[in-house]
Amino acid sequence: MTDADFLELTLAGHPPAERWGETPWLTWRWLEEGVLELLPRRPAAMSLVLSAGIHGNETAPVELINLLLAELMTGRMLLAPRLLVILGNPQALRAGKRYIDYDLNRLFGGGGASDKARDEANVAGRDPAEKNDHGLLRHADAQPGHADADPALPMGAPLPQSNETLRCRLLQRHLGRFFLPEDRCRWHLDMHTAIRGSRHVRFGLLPYQPGGHDPALLHWLNAAQLDALVRHRAAGTTFTHYSSEQFSAASVTLELGKALPFGANDLAQFNGVRAALWALISGEALPERLGPPVKRYRVCRQITRTQSDFTLLIPADTLNFTVFDRGELLARETGNEYRVREEKEWVLFPNPDVAIGLRAGLMLVEDEDNQC
Numbered sequence: 001m002t003d004a005d006f007l008e009l010t011l012a013g014h015p016p017a018e019r020w021g022e023t024p025w026l027t028w029r030w031l032e033e034g035v036l037e038l039l040p041r042r043p044a045a046m047s048l049v050l051s052a053g054i055h056g057n058e059t060a061p062v063e064l065i066n067l068l069l070a071e072l073m074t075g076r077m078l079l080a081p082r083l084l085v086i087l088g089n090p091q092a093l094r095a096g097k098r099y100i101d102y103d104l105n106r107l108f109g110g111g112g113a114s115d116k117a118r119d120e121a122n123v124a125g126r127d128p129a130e131k132n133d134h135g136l137l138r139h140a141d142a143q144p145g146h147a148d149a150d151p152a153l154p155m156g157a158p159l160p161q162s163n164e165t166l167r168c169r170l171l172q173r174h175l176g177r178f179f180l181p182e183d184r185c186r187w188h189l190d191m192h193t194a195i196r197g198s199r200h201v202r203f204g205l206l207p208y209q210p211g212g213h214d215p216a217l218l219h220w221l222n223a224a225q226l227d228a229l230v231r232h233r234a235a236g237t238t239f240t241h242y243s244s245e246q247f248s249a250a251s252v253t254l255e256l257g258k259a260l261p262f263g264a265n266d267l268a269q270f271n272g273v274r275a276a277l278w279a280l281i282s283g284e285a286l287p288e289r290l291g292p293p294v295k296r297y298r299v300c301r302q303i304t305r306t307q308s309d310f311t312l313l314i315p316a317d318t319l320n321f322t323v324f325d326r327g328e329l330l331a332r333e334t335g336n337e338y339r340v341r342e343e344k345e346w347v348l349f350p351n352p353d354v355a356i357g358l359r360a361g362l363m364l365v366e367d368e369d370n371q372c
């Protein structure tokens with residue numbers, strides 16, 4: 001595959017003619033569509049999962065990964081960690097859609113706690129009582145391809161098999177196989193882009209980690225010149241929650257700009273992330289932090305759509321990280337109103353087009369105590 005291109009092959013739906021190969025620094029294996037393992041010849045101090053394209057319309061990080069692979073596969077770049085590269089949802093990437101049947105990033109860990117439980121846990125700042133039941137993908141955490149949940153499927157019912165339920169199980173199996181019991185350092189960087197524009201263009205979301213976050217990961221995020229970091233305060237069903245909870249990986253979801261089609265991205269916006277990623281992978285020193293310190297937030301509440309008449313009152317052109325004042329009405333539905341409770345709250349990922357039971361937005365407060 002040295003001259004071929006991982007992304008091109010994945011989009012074409014063809015495996016490479018050769019399914020393994022080597023350079024002076026590494027050996028590689030195409031494990032299956034969108035899953036490539038690269039192992040350094042020298043002993044590695046880290047096992048790193050690098051994923052993108054969990055949502056098929058989020059293309060900039062996929063292009064970044066492809067540039068990185070071109071360097072590695074031609075022997076121009078050294079490889080320091082054991083590396084598993086994942087293009088999360090090849091069918092959705094081909095279709096240029098967030099997902100085909102369900103939102104893949106609401107399926108990991110078997111569903112488990114409902115979004116309602118996460119909402120309550122965010123307020124209380126604790127893990128929801130309901131924990132994951134592995135292997136069973138449940139309706140409460142899946143997002144059908146239309147705004148309303150399928151009425152034939154009661155909340156909590158097992159999901160029918162689909163592109164995303166299958167892909168989720170497969171990716172979970174790959175993580176289980178890739179991470180080794182003897183690993184001393186496991187990282188997972190899952191790269192996304194936001195649907196709407198953001199006041200902070202490059203930011204990270206740290207999954208809930210009761211024991212706190214790995215200082216080496218926080219240092220790397222700083223060196224990657226991120227503008228902001230958001231700390232989740234409840235367990236979730238994202239890929240990074242899964243790797244963090246199941247494998248004690250230092251995991252982060254990176255959000256790089258706004259979702260655009262392949263070829264329309266300005267990758268120069270992500271030069272900082274690119275430099276830090278290249279340094280991590282080639283085992284070189286991390287770049288210095290430039291500019292102002294990372295702005296820190298934590299999730300204080302999740303807005304969850306629970307009724308069919310749910311109305312989000314946040315205007316469609318509102319940027320992520322727009323601030324709202326105490327008392328402002330954000331959303332309403334029968335029996336429920338979402339108003340800003342804290343003196344100031346910042347909105348993230350407001351989305352009226354989600355299924356009943358799912359997250360329609362996150363509300364954040366500043367997290368200036370640096371307790372990430």
Ligand SMILES: O=C(O)CCC(=O)N[C@@H](CCC(=O)O)C(=O)O
Binds near residue numbers: 194205253
């Ligand atoms: O812009 C949006 O509304 C969504 C962008 C996106 O896909 N974000 C991830 C964040 C995962 C997390 O909360 O850690 C997602 O929604 O899955």
Ligand SMILES: [Zn+2]
Binds near residue numbers: 054055058192
């Ligand atoms: Zn995404």
